[in-house]
Amino acid sequence: KWHDITRKQWYQRRVRGERRSSSLVCDWGINAVKWRREVRPGYVGIKRISPVTGMPERYFPAHERLFRYCISCCVTLFLLFLAFFVMVISLNLQGYIHKFSYSKNYLLYTSISWLCEEGQYFDPSGKGPMPFVLLYIPVILHVVIIQVLNSIYQVVAIKLTEWENHRSPTQHDNALYIKRFFFEAFDCYIALFYLAFIENDIVLLRRELVSLYTVDSLRRLATETIIPHLTRKASRRINKTKNSIDCSERIDKDYDKGEYEQFDDYLEMIIQIGYVTLFAGAFPLAAPLSVVCNVLEMYSDVFKLTYIARRPVVHRITSIGVWSMLVKGIILMSVFTNLYIFCFTSEQLMNYAPSLFQVIPLDAEEALHSGSDHVHVIADGAGMTVAATMMSLEHLVLLLVAVIWITVPESTPAVEDELARREYVKFLQSHGKAAVPGISLVESTTEFR
8 A cells, every 4th residue: 555655664764864863963973962950041930959959049849830831721722722613614615514514513604605515606516606716715715824823823832831931941942842833733634634534535635635735835935935035135125225335235134034943844844744644545645745845845945044044053952852752643643543544534444345334325415515426334233343453453553663663773883882982981081091092082983874
């Protein structure tokens, strides 16, 4: 299956990336950069004697931070409810929620769903006026409103994270990244989860996945590169004076550039991994499409770093931090989502075991709203067999993932030997012993693979 090949390729790339990262960490000599008990400038608390250093320090009780965590969760849940409401409106406008849907009693709004009926403005079958223009308006509006909500929550998340009063910059950044990731991932995936697990419609899921992915890629290219470049260029033309000097122009040009935000670039890649892996069974061609988008994104980032953003500040770190944990979480979740799609949403399991399912044809009106002219349901008495099949496959895949994570180390043996050699040299130097011939800390290290 294409989706199995896709997941394997993504996992192999992740393992190679971790091994490559550990090699660069060793090669650049930053393996000793670890978390220190540094205090963030905005950290406040009561004074106490540190149990580690014995010196006075600021301390913030854990129970007070837990209370602030609860308030942050409540605020985030409220904004997630708004994002869910936007998703429901978008699905109504696209005709995905209709009078034959399973959730029609709760999520169907007839005051707006009539716009996607046959012959109306947003008719998904293309029979309405200007089908090649109006048909994509709901998707574009969905992406634009999601971008607005993400911008609003970005400000809210910064305020909430500051209010939570984390001690170290690493803890503060991780809390902020996790908040923004889960909110923006919810915005991107909630409509797809609804179509996959509530409607169980593989055709509509594939259509929505392609639409959201394509429009969001174009949106990123426009908002991160084209619009900022044109805006800055127009602003410089307006403010340009005849008496300006070349040197001052160059300084002003560099100063006017915006600050580079690495979070957006990281988030784009993580969200893209979710598109490719979480719904690989619905749209296997998402992986080749991602390759094309990544090539365009690479040139877009080069253009952004050259002409739009200031030169980023270099930080010595040993890994990508919390992003690695999020990638592993998406990979584990993709096991369950793709197995559900394999067993229930799509007809893949039915093709292997047709006796476990029965096909129910749809009438013309139902087929107009659905992505197919029939639906497949579990045959009478076969529910336990299908559930047991899904659980068996799930345990087998999770076991395979666990074996790979345990048996394949994140660093190569050459890196481990080099780190051990450096620790041994430090031990000899700390005890005033002569260094072993041929071992030196200042010698140039080779590049490890």
